[in-house]
Amino acid sequence: MTHETRSTCPYCGVGCGVIIESQGDQVTGVRGDPGHPANFGRLCSKGATLHLTASAAVTRQTRLMQPMQRLRRHEAPVPLAWDAALGLASQTFARITREHGPDAVGFYLSGQLLTEDYYVFNKLSKGLIGTNNVDTNSRLCMSSAVAGYKQTLGMDAPPACYDDVSHAQRLFIVGSNTAWAHPVLFRRIEDAKAANPALKIIVVDPRRTDTAAIADLYLPIQPGTDVMLFNGMLHIMLWEGWIDAAWIAAHTSGFDALKATLRDCTPALVAQVCGITKEDLYVAAQLFAGASAGDAGRRAPTLSLYCQGLNQSSSGTAKNAALINLHLATGQIGRPGAGPFSLTGQPNAMGGREVGGMANLLSAHRDLANPQHRAEVAALWGVPSVPDQPGKTAVEMFQAAADGEIRALWIACTNPAQSMPDQALVRRALERCEFVVVQEAFATTATCDYADLLLPATTWSEKEGTVTNSERRISRVRAAVPPPGSAQNGPRHDWAIAVDFARRLEPLLPVRAETGLFPYDTPEAIWNEHRESTRGRDLDITGLSYARLDDAGPQQWPLPEGETVGKARLYEDGVFPTPDGRARFAATTYRPVAEPRESRYPFSLSTGRLRDQWHGMSRTGTLGRLFGHVAEPAVQLHPQDMARRGLQEGDLVHVTSRRGSIVLPVQGASEMGLSQAFIAMHWGGEFLGGVSSMGVRLAGVNALTTSAFCPNSKQPELKHAAVKILKA
Ligand code: SF4
Numbered sequence: 001m002t003h004e005t006r007s008t009c010p011y012c013g014v015g016c017g018v019i020i021e022s023q024g025d026q027v028t029g030v031r032g033d034p035g036h037p038a039n040f041g042r043l044c045s046k047g048a049t050l051h052l053t054a055s056a057a058v059t060r061q062t063r064l065m066q067p068m069q070r071l072r073r074h075e076a077p078v079p080l081a082w083d084a085a086l087g088l089a090s091q092t093f094a095r096i097t098r099e100h101g102p103d104a105v106g107f108y109l110s111g112q113l114l115t116e117d118y119y120v121f122n123k124l125s126k127g128l129i130g131t132n133n134v135d136t137n138s139r140l141c142m143s144s145a146v147a148g149y150k151q152t153l154g155m156d157a158p159p160a161c162y163d164d165v166s167h168a169q170r171l172f173i174v175g176s177n178t179a180w181a182h183p184v185l186f187r188r189i190e191d192a193k194a195a196n197p198a199l200k201i202i203v204v205d206p207r208r209t210d211t212a213a214i215a216d217l218y219l220p221i222q223p224g225t226d227v228m229l230f231n232g233m234l235h236i237m238l239w240e241g242w243i244d245a246a247w248i249a250a251h252t253s254g255f256d257a258l259k260a261t262l263r264d265c266t267p268a269l270v271a272q273v274c275g276i277t278k279e280d281l282y283v284a285a286q287l288f289a290g291a292s293a294g295d296a297g298r299r300a301p302t303l304s305l306y307c308q309g310l311n312q313s314s315s316g317t318a319k320n321a322a323l324i325n326l327h328l329a330t331g332q333i334g335r336p337g338a339g340p341f342s343l344t345g346q347p348n349a350m351g352g353r354e355v356g357g358m359a360n361l362l363s364a365h366r367d368l369a370n371p372q373h374r375a376e377v378a379a380l381w382g383v384p385s386v387p388d389q390p391g392k393t394a395v396e397m398f399q400a401a402a403d404g405e406i407r408a409l410w411i412a413c414t415n416p417a418q419s420m421p422d423q424a425l426v427r428r429a430l431e432r433c434e435f436v437v438v439q440e441a442f443a444t445t446a447t448c449d450y451a452d453l454l455l456p457a458t459t460w461s462e463k464e465g466t467v468t469n470s471e472r473r474i475s476r477v478r479a480a481v482p483p484p485g486s487a488q489n490g491p492r493h494d495w496a497i498a499v500d501f502a503r504r505l506e507p508l509l510p511v512r513a514e515t516g517l518f519p520y521d522t523p524e525a526i527w528n529e530h531r532e533s534t535r536g537r538d539l540d541i542t543g544l545s546y547a548r549l550d551d552a553g554p555q556q557w558p559l560p561e562g563e564t565v566g567k568a569r570l571y572e573d574g575v576f577p578t579p580d581g582r583a584r585f586a587a588t589t590y591r592p593v594a595e596p597r598e599s600r601y602p603f604s605l606s607t608g609r610l611r612d613q614w615h616g617m618s619r620t621g622t623l624g625r626l627f628g629h630v631a632e633p634a635v636q637l638h639p640q641d642m643a644r645r646g647l648q649e650g651d652l653v654h655v656t657s658r659r660g661s662i663v664l665p666v667q668g669a670s671e672m673g674l675s676q677a678f679i680a681m682h683w684g685g686e687f688l689g690g691v692s693s694m695g696v697r698l699a700g701v702n703a704l705t706t707s708a709f710c711p712n713s714k715q716p717e718l719k720h721a722a723v724k725i726l727k728a
Contacts, residue, residue: 065484132387571583
């Protein structure tokens, strides 16, 4: 008999609801949940094939099925029991902490973990061990959006919702190939355009992506020039009187300081730096402001949708803040169809931010740098203190490991040996680390090769918990089938592994707290503690329980005790969570990319997603049909660049940056700008020729990318590296 279980897609931040069909211990089908407000039954190619990636045939080939220890580096690991594995892990972490201090260990987590998993790891690191060295691959994804929101609006809270797409009269899509990266949301955009032909869509992207095909105005800016563009638009709005002076006076601060920085951003300069025409710049400013010339009083609502094109940048925070400046200057926030809406890349980057699972954050949007917040969290957890030293963020953590400062790393549900920039550095770090624990569902990731201890984890369709999508909507993730393998020594839930490890560690550490910090037997018990930590905070969810999510379905935060529904839209009253209740303009100035192209490295390399693949392909790469869209890795160039270099379609080329070199076939793509190159992020070394003559696994595009990062958000510039391209 077929059993049906409501759950959530584990891929992107749209957070689509799915209904899992199962028979016995096998997933047999999946379909979109018509009752889920993120997708109303729709699924994209990835979501619609989830059941195939969970089949027994695929599982047998890809899953990590028991704990394994690698006795010597570069040798095959051998099985061991859970008890011995967690004993080894706790003894080793305790020894290193005793000998070298708590900051000699670090945890590198994932936006694909569930909120409950994240919560335990965060408490374990900051509360029990006493180190803030806990960061996640969300640092590569959303940290600039977090920093941009906090700098301007006061809190890390996307103020808009998906429904705003159908209320907007202007959509400003920047740094986001929504058509491929958030396909079900893009269907909403297509529906909105079909229902309202007056809707104007502006797309800003150096590449003319599939998303640009729907644009009324497409701005092919030069890579990294977004701040100049936004400042130039605001310059024109000021000049033309399209700002909302009354709204600015009533609800913001800092506009005069910003105005001073805008003076030099003349249309002529902006057009030249961004590589667009002055006319297009003018139209973009006019459309965004929602004003017709001479008609500033009646504003059409403008919704911005943005993602990694802004975030993965050495100016990521400034790009986010400069865009939000446009919304504040025109009062385009806090009403239907208006607002700056950051799209999250991963399924639970939001949940991780909510529990404070990053090196500079604490539970419930508290700040590590704030002594009162540290005291509140210490009291909640029952520990004497939370350390005040900022932890290492993603790039810093691997740099510290390469320098010998961090000696033990625990990596859960992510694959830094493929996904982090500057792979030579990351692999050096993993080699130098004394002890590397990899907690993973899949045995096939590049990072598994560096593990001293491999801990098998459950995954989608097997685990329980919650996730939060881009629009602050919390959904349940539910188990439909038991984990594969032996009940005794097979995969375990991520939260349960962390809890078991923490309980073993407690008596081995210098006493920082009463023992018994981790009393959880279910993910619901963890949720309840997390929920209490949000009381009185901007994301207060004290009115939300597992039972409520089961009865009423997914809910948006905030939803405090006593409320029956969450808030679809924030700041409708014009009051912001800052000390004076006003939103803050940021005086943003343009800085070029960290590594501009020049004569020796004359191409701007960008990376990004494909429509049918996810991350490092440990799941989507198991299905032949998902290679029907794009079958193999390639470097895309404009046909004129190929002709100038005498390259034919399919020629093999060396793509080389200051950090590494890879060989790929070249592909002509007229959507590319001149002197620009694009390589999809999904392929790692195993797909690019496997193992070198030295026995080292080759890296994918991240052999080339730079670890230069935004000084504020610490998010690395995965969207730009200078490269040269020579025929192989
Ligand atoms: Fe899953 Fe995102 Fe596709 Fe929805 S749009 S089915 S969440 S990958």
